[in-house]
Amino acid sequence: MENSFLIKTKDLVKTYPVGHTTLFALNRVSLGFKPGEFAGLVGPSGSGKTTFLNIIGSLDSPTEGSAVVMGKNVEDLSHKQAAELRNRSIGFIFQTFNLLPVYTVYENVEFPLLLLNLPPKERKEKVMKALEWVRLADRAKSKPAQLSGGESQRVAVARAIVKKPSIILADEPTANLDAENSFNILDTMEELNHELNTTFIFATHDEKVIKYLRRKITLVDGKVTKDEVYEQKNSKGDI
Amino acid sequence: MIIPKLALRNLLGAGLRTWLNVVVLSLSFVLIIWLQGLYIGMGDQIKEAQIDVDYGGGQYWHESYDPYDPLTLEDAHGAVPDPIQNKIDKGEATPILIAQATIYPEGRLQVILLKGIDPAQTVVNFPSQFLVQENGEIPALIGTRMAKSAGLKIGDKVIVRWRDAQGTFDARDVYIAQIMKTIVPAVDQSQIWIPLETMRELMGMQNEASLVVMAKDIEELPVVSGWNFKSLKFLLADVEYLIKTKKTGGSIIYMFLLLLAMLAIFNTQVLSIFRRKKEMGSMMAMGFTRGKIIQLFTLEGAFHSVLAGIVAAIYGIPFLVWFAKKGWAMPEGYDDFGIALGEKLFPIYTAGLVFGTVMLILIVTTIVSFLPTRKIAKLKPTDALRGRLS
Numbered sequence: 001m002e003n004s005f006l007i008k009t010k011d012l013v014k015t016y017p018v019g020h021t022t023l024f025a026l027n028r029v030s031l032g033f034k035p036g037e038f039a040g041l042v043g044p045s046g047s048g049k050t051t052f053l054n055i056i057g058s059l060d061s062p063t064e065g066s067a068v069v070m071g072k073n074v075e076d077l078s079h080k081q082a083a084e085l086r087n088r089s090i091g092f093i094f095q096t097f098n099l100l101p102v103y104t105v106y107e108n109v110e111f112p113l114l115l116l117n118l119p120p121k122e123r124k125e126k127v128m129k130a131l132e133w134v135r136l137a138d139r140a141k142s143k144p145a146q147l148s149g150g151e152s153q154r155v156a157v158a159r160a161i162v163k164k165p166s167i168i169l170a171d172e173p174t175a176n177l178d179a180e181n182s183f184n185i186l187d188t189m190e191e192l193n194h195e196l197n198t199t200f201i202f203a204t205h206d207e208k209v210i211k212y213l214r215r216k217i218t219l220v221d222g223k224v225t226k227d228e229v230y231e232q233k234n235s236k237g238d239i
Numbered sequence: 240m241i242i243p244k245l246a247l248r249n250l251l252g253a254g255l256r257t258w259l260n261v262v263v264l265s266l267s268f269v270l271i272i273w274l275q276g277l278y279i280g281m282g283d284q285i286k287e288a289q290i291d292v293d294y295g296g297g298q299y300w301h302e303s304y305d306p307y308d309p310l311t312l313e314d315a316h317g318a319v320p321d322p323i324q325n326k327i328d329k330g331e332a333t334p335i336l337i338a339q340a341t342i343y344p345e346g347r348l349q350v351i352l353l354k355g356i357d358p359a360q361t362v363v364n365f366p367s368q369f370l371v372q373e374n375g376e377i378p379a380l381i382g383t384r385m386a387k388s389a390g391l392k393i394g395d396k397v398i399v400r401w402r403d404a405q406g407t408f409d410a411r412d413v414y415i416a417q418i419m420k421t422i423v424p425a426v427d428q429s430q431i432w433i434p435l436e437t438m439r440e441l442m443g444m445q446n447e448a449s450l451v452v453m454a455k456d457i458e459e460l461p462v463v464s465g466w467n468f469k470s471l472k473f474l475l476a477d478v479e480y481l482i483k484t485k486k487t488g489g490s491i492i493y494m495f496l497l498l499l500a501m502l503a504i505f506n507t508q509v510l511s512i513f514r515r516k517k518e519m520g521s522m523m524a525m526g527f528t529r530g531k532i533i534q535l536f537t538l539e540g541a542f543h544s545v546l547a548g549i550v551a552a553i554y555g556i557p558f559l560v561w562f563a564k565k566g567w568a569m570p571e572g573y574d575d576f577g578i579a580l581g582e583k584l585f586p587i588y589t590a591g592l593v594f595g596t597v598m599l600i601l602i603v604t605t606i607v608s609f610l611p612t613r614k615i616a617k618l619k620p621t622d623a624l625r626g627r628l629s
C-alpha cells in the first residue's frame with residue numbers, strides 16, 4: 001500500500017558537521033503520512049522537528065535516505081521543480097508568521113496564487129474565501145503591522161490554504177500566540193482539515209497543539225521514539 | 240508580468256529611502272540633459288556664427304595656406320583662377336588676402352595678421368562696408384578684442400609694417416575706421432582688416448588672394464589647380480572637437496552626481512538583500528525560485544530610475560523649457576575664450592539626448608541593482624528562512 005502515502009520517508013538522515021564531530025539532526029527517520037492526517041512531530045527543542053519539515057517541504061535535502069512527497073523523491077528535484085512542488089502542493093506556516101510587510105492582508109494571501117497564472121476573478125474568489133475561513137475578510141486592506149499576533153497567524157493560515165494544497169506544514173505555529181489565539185488557530189486548522197481533507201503536519205512542543213493532534217510522533221535527538229495514533233482528537237477539554 | 244508589479248510595490252513600500260534615491264537620481268537626469276543641451280546649443284551657435292561671419296559655404300585655400308603655420312603665410316597667396324574669379328564677379332564668392340605684419344601701438348611691438356577684404360562684399364556677414372577709403376588714408380577695421388589688446392580706439396592711427404611680395408619691408412599708417420563687436424574671435428583676435436585692393440597694391444599682389452570664401456548656398460564648385468576647396472565639414476572640425484572636449488569636461492559634474500546616486504542605490508540594494516532574508520525564505524517556501532527573487536530585487540533597484548524619470552519630468556520639463564526660452568547669459572570674460580559665443584546661449588534638447596540619457600541611467604541603475612543580488616543565487620531556502628546569510 002505504498003501508494004496510499006502522501007509522504008513517505010525511509011531512513012532519513014540529516015547531519016551537520018559540528019567542530020570535529022557530526023551532529024545527527026535526523027537519524028534514520030522512516031515515517032509515512034496519508035491524505036487527511038492531522039499529525040504532529042513532538043519533542044524538545046533541537047530534536048530535529050524543523051529539519052524534518054524542511055526536508056519533506058523540499059526546502060532542504062537529506063544527507064542519506066529518501067523522502068518521497070506526492071510521488072516525487074525530494075532529492076531528485078531540481079531547484080525549479082522543488083519550487084514548483086511547494087507552489088502547487090505545500091503550504092507553510094511559521095512560528096514568526098513571515099508575512100510580507102509592504103503588502104496588504106489581501107495581497108499577502110494572494111501571493112502564492114501569483115505564480116499559478118489564474119484569471120484575476122478566480123484569484124479574487126479564492127483569496128476572499130480563504131480570508132472568510134480565517135474570519136479576516138474585513139481586514140483585507142490592513143497591513144501586517146496593523147495586525148495582532150493572532151490575526152497575523154490567521155493571515156498566514158489563509159495564505160497557506162488559499163491554493164488548497166495537499167499538505168500544510170506548520171512549524172511551531174502557536175509559539176508566539178496566547179492561549180485564546182492558539183485555540184482559535186487550531187480550531188480553524190482542524191476545520192480546514194475536515195472540510196478539505198488537507199494533510200496537516202505540525203512541529204511543536206506546545207501542549208495546546210498536542211491536544212488537537214490525531215497522531216503524535218515523538219522525536220528525541222533525531223530519532224522517532226514513539227508514534228501514537230488516536231481515533232478521536234486528543235480532547236482539548238482536558239486542559 | 241507579476242514580478243515588475245511586486246517590485247514596484249516593494250520599492251514604493253520602502254518609503255523615504257526610495258524617494259531619497261529617486262530625488263538624487265532625478266537630479267542626475269535633469270543635470271545631464273540641461274548641461275548636454277547647453278553644449279549642443281553652444282555648438283550649434285558657434286557653428287552658425289562661424290559659417291555666417293567667416294566660413295560661408297566653404298573656402299578655397301591657396302595650396303600653401305595653412306592657418307596653423309604663420310611662417311608659410313609669406314608664400315600663401317596667388318592669383319585667383321578664372322573659374323573662381325567668375326564666382327567672385329557674380330557675387331557668389333569673396334577673396335581674402337592675408338599677410339603677417341607688425342604694429343607698434345603706443346611704441347609696443349605686436350605681431351598681427353593683416354587681412355584684405357572687399358568692402359562691397361555681401362558673401363559673409365562681416366561689416367566690411369566700414370572700409371571705405373576717404374581722403375587718401377587707409378581705413379582699418381578691428382574687433383573689440385583686438386582694440387582692447389592693442390589699446391586702440393576709433394580714429395587712432397597706428398603704424399603697420401610688413402614685407403611685400405619682393406620680401407622688402409614697408410610700413411604705412413592706418414586709421415581705425417570702426418571697431419566691430421563680433422562673437423567670432425577668429426575674425427577679431429590679433430588682426431587688422433583693410434580694403435582688399437589697397438592691400439594688393441601695397442603688397443604688390445595684384446589679383447591675388449590667400450583664400451576665397453564661397454557664398455553659403457553655393458552649389459557648383461569648380462576644380463582648380465593650386466587651390467583646394469575646404470568644405471564646412473573640414474572647417475568646422477575644430478569647433479566640433481572643441482565642443483566635444485567641453486562636453487566631456489562638463490560631464491564630470493553630472494558623472495559625480497550619477498556616481499553618488501548609484502552608490503546610494505547599490506547601498507540600498509545590499510542592505511535590502513541583507514535585511515530581507517526571511518522574506519526571501521517565505522517567498523521560496525511559496526514556490527518562488529531564486530531566479531525569480533533575483534529578478535524581483537534587480538527590478539526593485541532598476542525601478543529607481545523609472546521613478547526618477549517621472550520625478551525628473553515633473554520638475555525638469557518646466558525648468559528646461561523655461562531655460563530654453565530664457566537662455567544663459569554668458570559671463571563677461573567668456574568673450575576671450577576663443578570660440579564664437581553670443582551674449583546669450585540657448586540650449587537645445589534633442590530627442591536623441593533625452594532618449595540617450597534615459598537609456599544610460601536605466602542601464603547603469605539596472606547593473607548596479609543586479610550586482611548585489613548575485614548573493615541570492617547561493618542562498619539556501621532553510622538559511623533564508625532563518626534570516627541568515629549563507
Ligand SMILES: Nc1ncnc2c1ncn2[C@@H]1O[C@H](COP(=O)(O)OP(=O)(O)O)[C@@H](O)[C@H]1O
Binds near residue numbers: 050
Ligand atoms: N544549518 C544548520 N547547521 C548546523 N546545525 C543545524 C542546522 N540546522 C539545524 N541544526 C541542528 O540540528 C538539530 C535539529 O534542529 P531543528 O531541526 O531545528 O530542531 P527543532 O526544530 O526540533 O528544534 C539542532 O541541534 C540544530 O542545532
Ligand SMILES: [Mg+2]
Binds near residue numbers: 049050051171203
Ligand atoms: Mg524548530
